[in-house]
Amino acid sequence: MLSQSEENYLKAIYSLSELQGEAISTNLLSEKMSTKPSSVTDMVKKLSDKKLISYKKYQGCELTIVGKKMALQIIRKHRLWEVFLVKKLNFGWDEVHEIAEQLEHIQSTKLTDHLEEYLGFPRFDPHGDPIPDKNGVFEKINKSKVLSDVIINGKGSVVGVEDGSSGFFQFLNRYEIGLGTEIQVIEKFDFDLSILVLINGKEISFSSVVANKIFIQLL
Amino acid sequence: MLSQSEENYLKAIYSLSELQGEAISTNLLSEKMSTKPSSVTDMVKKLSDKKLISYKKYQGCELTIVGKKMALQIIRKHRLWEVFLVKKLNFGWDEVHEIAEQLEHIQSTKLTDHLEEYLGFPRFDPHGDPIPDKNGVFEKINKSKVLSDVIINGKGSVVGVEDGSSGFFQFLNRYEIGLGTEIQVIEKFDFDLSILVLINGKEISFSSVVANKIFIQLL
DNA sequence: AAATATTTTTAGACAAGTCTAAATAAATTA
DNA sequence: TAATTTATTTAGACTTGTCTAAAAATATTT
Ligand SMILES: [Mn+2]
Ligand SMILES: [Mn+2]
Ligand SMILES: [Mn+2]
Ligand SMILES: [Mn+2]
Numbered sequence: 001m002l003s004q005s006e007e008n009y010l011k012a013i014y015s016l017s018e019l020q021g022e023a024i025s026t027n028l029l030s031e032k033m034s035t036k037p038s039s040v041t042d043m044v045k046k047l048s049d050k051k052l053i054s055y056k057k058y059q060g061c062e063l064t065i066v067g068k069k070m071a072l073q074i075i076r077k078h079r080l081w082e083v084f085l086v087k088k089l090n091f092g093w094d095e096v097h098e099i100a101e102q103l104e105h106i107q108s109t110k111l112t113d114h115l116e117e118y119l120g121f122p123r124f125d126p127h128g129d130p131i132p133d134k135n136g137v138f139e140k141i142n143k144s145k146v147l148s149d150v151i152i153n154g155k156g157s158v159v160g161v162e163d164g165s166s167g168f169f170q171f172l173n174r175y176e177i178g179l180g181t182e183i184q185v186i187e188k189f190d191f192d193l194s195i196l197v198l199i200n201g202k203e204i205s206f207s208s209v210v211a212n213k214i215f216i217q218l219l
Numbered sequence: 220m221l222s223q224s225e226e227n228y229l230k231a232i233y234s235l236s237e238l239q240g241e242a243i244s245t246n247l248l249s250e251k252m253s254t255k256p257s258s259v260t261d262m263v264k265k266l267s268d269k270k271l272i273s274y275k276k277y278q279g280c281e282l283t284i285v286g287k288k289m290a291l292q293i294i295r296k297h298r299l300w301e302v303f304l305v306k307k308l309n310f311g312w313d314e315v316h317e318i319a320e321q322l323e324h325i326q327s328t329k330l331t332d333h334l335e336e337y338l339g340f341p342r343f344d345p346h347g348d349p350i351p352d353k354n355g356v357f358e359k360i361n362k363s364k365v366l367s368d369v370i371i372n373g374k375g376s377v378v379g380v381e382d383g384s385s386g387f388f389q390f391l392n393r394y395e396i397g398l399g400t401e402i403q404v405i406e407k408f409d410f411d412l413s414i415l416v417l418i419n420g421k422e423i424s425f426s427s428v429v430a431n432k433i434f435i436q437l438l
Numbered sequence: 439a440a441a442t443a444t445t446t447t448t449a450g451a452c453a454a455g456t457c458t459a460a461a462t463a464a465a466t467t468a
Numbered sequence: 469t470a471a472t473t474t475a476t477t478t479a480g481a482c483t484t485g486t487c488t489a490a491a492a493a494t495a496t497t498t
Contacts, residue, residue: 003455025476043456103322106322114308222485256446
């Protein structure tokens with residue numbers, strides 16, 4: 001059985017691998033985990049001993065098949081709990097991540113499976129991220145197109161957001177933006193990369209920071 | 220914020236105090252926690268530094284007002300989660316204790332309160348134990364009378380069971396005994412303290428071990 | 439009350455997970 | 469290529485929670 005810390009490292013390596021493809025460097029992982037590189041080296045040795053990652057000194061690390069499976073099970077739990085909190089306990093989508101960080105470490109396959117059934121086998125979490133099934137299989141959704149990429153007069157709906165700070169979620173709530181919200185691009189400004197959009201009949205201007213964190217599926 | 224270990228000690232001290240009244244001895248606590256007495260001494264010093272228990276060398280320990288409040292909040296979470304698992308996720312009452320041991324350490328008052336509301340403010344857990352409210356207030360139920368205490372021809376219903384091993388729960392399930400089950404005492408045997416009872420029209424003989432773990436409210 | 443037995447504490451150790459400071463390897467720049 | 473910078477690892481330390489073995493305090497028995 002893995003410790004919470006080991007599980008968190010696996011999750012971090014997984015999510016960095018999704019972005020960065022290749023082997024994950026010690027420094028990158030240390031930044032993600034908010035620990036010092038020396039701590040990462042220690043942990044990476046341990047996970048390597050357990051055959052959950054492959055690791056050669058100075059060459060970074062990569063999940064093994066087994067390690068990736070474990071990472072996906074933790075992510076599965078995280079996202080199922082997020083759905084539970086939003087759908088059943090009436091939490092806002094901006095409030096659930098921290099609590100799910102704790103709940104994801106509860107050890108009981110039966111609990112996870114019962115929870116999934118109770119929730120009606122949801123395929124996405126409240127932020128639009130896909131939920132792996134008990135075998136680790138999940139739908140890859142289109143997180144390729146971001147609001148900034150939509151051309152002028154283009155129209156789409158929100159299919160996800162970058163899993164980010166609570167400040168960002170509060171921002172989204174303020175403008176009543178959630179999964180499924182329809183957005184039309186009115187104008188784009190090159191000088192600061194800001195963007196003018198139409199949401200629920202209202203014109204709103206977004207900074208490029210925001211426009212890069214909202215994933216869009218064209219209509 | 221307390222560690223899981225600190226929380227478990229507080230809970231153990233609380234439950235021993237309920238039985239034993241006075242100050243809890245190091246050895247008793249070590250047995251309850253399945254640790255060595257020397258480990259208890261260390262922990263007890265730490266909890267004392269945090270003003271959660273009062274402790275004088277060689278004199279045992281006792282919860283302070285604050286410590287008792289914390290213990291009750293952990294117990295509250297434990298029992299609410301047990302209700303959730305049985306009522307919402309269709310677990311058997313014999314399967315939930317171990318999982319609740321993990322869930323009781325999730326830190327979020329809002330989560331606990333939302334869960335309580337979602338469950339309809341239950342007053343008892345699946346084993347008949349009362350659930351403290353957010354202020355730590357709960358109904359003291361009648362766990363004084365045990366099946367062994369019922370006189371011949373006396374009739375009562377099960378209001379609780381000693382929170383025990385999974386083997387005991389399987390035993391209860393086998394005989395279809397749960398909260399509310401009606402039991403009539405037919406005969407008692409002094410030589411081995413066993414007891415013959417009538418449950419759902421069937422005569423069953425129980426050992427004294429069992430008869431001492433089933434709490435009865437007379438009808 | 440003295441001797442003995444039991445309980446409790448202390449001393450020193452270990453594993454997990456982290457840190458700082460120093461050493462070493464790799465990458466970049468000149 | 470040599471010098472310099474950056475990334476990574478090693479060495480040694482600290483905290484938490486546990487352990488064993490030994491010492492000290494308390495309780496029980498003769
Ligand atoms: Mn999340
Ligand atoms: Mn986590
Ligand atoms: Mn329980
Ligand atoms: Mn616990």
